[in-house]
Amino acid sequence: MLITNGKLIPWGSEYQVIPEGLGLLIRDGVIQKIAPQNELIKDYPDEEILDAGGQYVMPGNICAHTHFYGAFSRGLGIPGEPASTFTEILEKLWWNLDKALDEDGVRYSALVCLVDAIKHGTTTLIDHHASPNAIDGSLDIIAETINQAGLRASLCYEVTDRDGAEKSEQGLQENLRFIKRIQNRDPQDALLRAHFGLHASLTLSDETLSRAEELCPAGIGFHIHAAEGMADQVFSLETSGKRVVHRLDQFGILRPESILAHGVHLDQGEIERLAETQTWLTHQPRSNMNNAVGVAPIEDMLDAGMRVGMGNDGFSNTMWLEWKEAYLLHKLYHRDPRRMGGYTVTRIAVDNNAALVTELFDGLQVGQISEGAAADLIFVDYHPFTPLTGGNLPWHILFGFQESMVTATIVAGKPLMYQRQLLTLDESAIAARALEIATETWKRFEEIATQ
Structure with a gap:
């Protein structure tokens, strides 16, 4: 697929924030190509497009x-x-x-x-x-x-x-x-x-x-x-x-x-x-x-x-x-x-x-956005009201980013959440069943703890 319309935070050896304009071509679980998104859309017209909607795209x-x-x-x-x-x-x-x-x-x-x-x-x-x-x-x-x-x-x-x-x-x-x-x-x-x-x-x-x-x-x-x-x-x-x-x-x-x-x-x-x-x-x-x-x-x-x-x-x-x-x-x-x-x-x-x-993972680059790296990515809906640069990025995360701002999670090129909707797990069903199991677990815990 292609990831478009995102501002990139690649991490890697040099911290930087890249404005919108570059797209990511994802194939076989890795970032195969980073290039101007218009070129990617033209060169790969049949690829599914995942639109970041102007959000920050960064490694998970x-x-x-x-x-x-x-x-x-x-x-x-x-x-x-x-x-x-x-x-x-x-x-x-x-x-x-x-x-x-x-x-x-x-x-x-x-x-x-x-x-x-x-x-x-x-x-x-x-x-x-x-x-x-x-x-x-x-x-x-x-x-x-x-x-x-x-x-x-x-x-x-x-x-x-x-x-x-x-x-x-x-x-x-x-x-x-x-x-x-x-x-x-x-x-x-x-x-x-x-x-x-x-x-x-x-x-x-x-x-x-x-x-x-x-x-x-x-x-x-x-x-x-x-x-x-x-x-x-x-x-x-x-x-x-x-x-x-x-x-x-x-x-x-x-x-x-x-x-x-x-x-x-x-x-x-x-x-x-x-x-x-x-x-x-x-x-x-x-x-x-x-x-x-x-x-x-x-x-x-x-x-x-x-x-x-x-x-x-x-x-x-x-x-x-x-x-x-x-x-x-x-x-x-x-x-x-x-x-x-x-x-x-x-x-x-x-x-x-x-x-x-x-x-x-045997040398597979994880944790950065670069060609050949694992496509383990998140979209973050963050709207800074002060300049955000590679130089001050750590402090924006420490004092501005919140986990609730994550709207998409992708691992090995597979979306697991998009627009805050989970795609591989049913949260409501899991929570309901976990509540039943936790209740029984607590009963056993109390029996064990009071022996």
């Missing part, structure tokens, strides 16, 4: 760490006294909610997140799943929802020892089975990739980490939480005499394909080791604030040469809101308005996230 947002399985936590009451520490939050909420999920819960917690992503312009998601009473085939269920929605994603299962050796092994095998499925490169899975999922050092024995290293195929990265709370460091030091990153390094977890989430409590030695191994780390400021775990030294990490991206840890797929929280949080924490500038935020959330997904 990327979420580098999320949890679909946590969707049913919205509004959930937790029995007993409120959790006062991060460990208590895990024990009272997340480790009971994941046990309450059955196959329907896995499916619909994913579907409601995918509706949210499409509506708000997030086109790629890297998920970290847990459902200890529905492990086998759980990644296939989520993959089916991804393929139905038409989004781009990487999936994994969160291996942990907290539910016993049998379920730990099931988790290991679920990762391995799904990785093999993705490596078969079935055309239906063209938009899917896989990581080898692990929970965190504080719930993983040396034996399980060694088993994961043994099973994980070459070229596949791990996806694991690291030093999100101080308890992770305490456990690692008490059981191994090593800090978290160095313990994980011992088992081959650190590699250019791997993602460590959070890194709130890393020291300089750990930061330097992650930079040396070119292991990815993702920043989730909304979650860190919600869990009161602290503020990750993101700017120090970048200065050390670490590769840092941005996720949402299961919060809403409104990634511009995650940008805004990152921009403000570090200023407040350091009491310094110079910290975490707009260019730093976009370096993490745009440039680095794009590089991460491009590597994951």
Whole structure:
């Protein structure tokens, strides 16, 4: 198809805003040609035209760490006294909610997140799943929802020892089975990739980490939480005499394909080791604030040469809101308005996230508008009342753009939403069924939580 009548925000190496006049020729899921739209219409008269109507056309947002399985936590009451520490939050909420999920819960917690992503312009998601009473085939269920929605994603299962050796092994095998499925490169899975999922050092024995290293195929990265709370460091030091990153390094977890989430409590030695191994780390400021775990030294990490991206840890797929929280949080924490500038935020959330997904998809350029890049695009109905340029673009997004302004979402050249109408998912039907399933999930949660 042809995309016409749009003002382009291409991202890439040079931030710029291109006035109307250029069109995009989309074929086979990529941007095949960028040229004056009148020329494209003349040269390709039989192509379907998708009219941007004068809106901004830009790459879709990327979420580098999320949890679909946590969707049913919205509004959930937790029995007993409120959790006062991060460990208590895990024990009272997340480790009971994941046990309450059955196959329907896995499916619909994913579907409601995918509706949210499409509506708000997030086109790629890297998920970290847990459902200890529905492990086998759980990644296939989520993959089916991804393929139905038409989004781009990487999936994994969160291996942990907290539910016993049998379920730990099931988790290991679920990762391995799904990785093999993705490596078969079935055309239906063209938009899917896989990581080898692990929970965190504080719930993983040396034996399980060694088993994961043994099973994980070459070229596949791990996806694991690291030093999100101080308890992770305490456990690692008490059981191994090593800090978290160095313990994980011992088992081959650190590699250019791997993602460590959070890194709130890393020291300089750990930061330097992650930079040396070119292991990815993702920043989730909304979650860190919600869990009161602290503020990750993101700017120090970048200065050390670490590769840092941005996720949402299961919060809403409104990634511009995650940008805004990152921009403000570090200023407040350091009491310094110079910290975490707009260019730093976009370096993490745009440039680095794009590089991460491009590597994951075998070099297919994702996250920019250029010839040969993936046609993962959004239309944004933004009407600036001050000049908008490449130089001040980050601040317009931080202080002007809203997720409600996204009117179209396109992935691999396929429109998933146009003029705010979802085209691949039925939001009303999904929400109605999810409400029924969430109600049953909450009942099981309460039974588990009060045992």
